[in-house]
Amino acid sequence: MNASDMSCIYSTLRFVVAECKRHQIKPILTFDQPLWWKAQLIVANEPVDSDLSSLILRLGGFHTEMSFLGCIGNVMSASGLEELLGVVYAQNTVGHMMSGKALARAV
Known part of the structure; x- marks a missing residue:
C-alpha cells in the first residue's frame, strides 16, 4: 500500500495499538509531518471509547x-x-x- 493512503495509516495505527495492548504498554508513534497530520485526523475522528484514543502521536525531530x-x-x-x-x-x-x-x- 501507499504509505500516505489513509487506509494504510489506519491499519497501521490499529496494528500498533493491538500489539501494545498485547504487551501492556502505551502506544507512541512518530511520523513525519504529512503522515502525522493524517494520523491525527484519523484519531480525532474516532469515538472517545476507541482503542485509538490511547495513541500518542509525535512529530519527527526534523x-x-x-x-x-x-x-x-x-x-x-x-x-x-x-x-x-x-x-x-x-x-x-x-x-x-x-x-x-x-x-x-x-x-
Missing part, C-alpha cells in the same frame, strides 16, 4: 525543528533579525530561514 524555527521567525518578524541575517546571507535565503524551510542554514 519537522519539529522546522516548526520551532518557523515560530522563531514569526515571533521575531519585525525585530530587525531579517535585516541582520541579510548582511550575511542572501535576502531570498533569509525568508526561507525565517520560515523554517532552510533548516541547515538557519542552524
Whole structure:
C-alpha cells in the first residue's frame, strides 16, 4: 500500500495499538509531518471509547525543528533579525530561514 493512503495509516495505527495492548504498554508513534497530520485526523475522528484514543502521536525531530524555527521567525518578524541575517546571507535565503524551510542554514 501507499504509505500516505489513509487506509494504510489506519491499519497501521490499529496494528500498533493491538500489539501494545498485547504487551501492556502505551502506544507512541512518530511520523513525519504529512503522515502525522493524517494520523491525527484519523484519531480525532474516532469515538472517545476507541482503542485509538490511547495513541500518542509525535512529530519527527526534523519537522519539529522546522516548526520551532518557523515560530522563531514569526515571533521575531519585525525585530530587525531579517535585516541582520541579510548582511550575511542572501535576502531570498533569509525568508526561507525565517520560515523554517532552510533548516541547515538557519542552524
